[in-house]
Amino acid sequence: MESPHKGKTGLRRLLNAFAYSYDGLRAAYQHEDAFRQEVWLALVLIPLACFLPSSGVAKALMIASVMLVIIVELINSAIEATVDRISLENHILAKRAKDIGSAAVLVSLLNVVLVWGVVLFS
Numbered sequence: 001m002e003s004p005h006k007g008k009t010g011l012r013r014l015l016n017a018f019a020y021s022y023d024g025l026r027a028a029y030q031h032e033d034a035f036r037q038e039v040w041l042a043l044v045l046i047p048l049a050c051f052l053p054s055s056g057v058a059k060a061l062m063i064a065s066v067m068l069v070i071i072v073e074l075i076n077s078a079i080e081a082t083v084d085r086i087s088l089e090n091h092i093l094a095k096r097a098k099d100i101g102s103a104a105v106l107v108s109l110l111n112v113v114l115v116w117g118v119v120l121f122s
Helices: 010-030 034-052 058-088 092-121
Strands: none
Touching: 010 034, 010 058, 034 058, 034 092, 058 092
16 A cells, blocks of 8 residues: 555645654654764764864764764664564564664764774874
């Protein structure tokens, strides 16, 4: 069955998309501890990147690496919620999906360390 919201176009579609995105951010912040921690980390690191004496490209890379963590955490949280919605039973594929999502978050966090390290120490 196709979503009844798919027929919306123009400004109504944009307004709906913004509202759904806001709801998703709010739900992630309310229900996901890791997301909250990463948001607070971003609130420290992004302004810090802006004030550090580095080029515009370096600042953009530092900010983008932090934003990537937020994006990956949102996707990971969506995967976990979907798996839990389907079944709370312990299943090897459910574990694999959750572990792979978690690994993606870890890789994005390592990326922050790498990017910031290269910018600050080169």
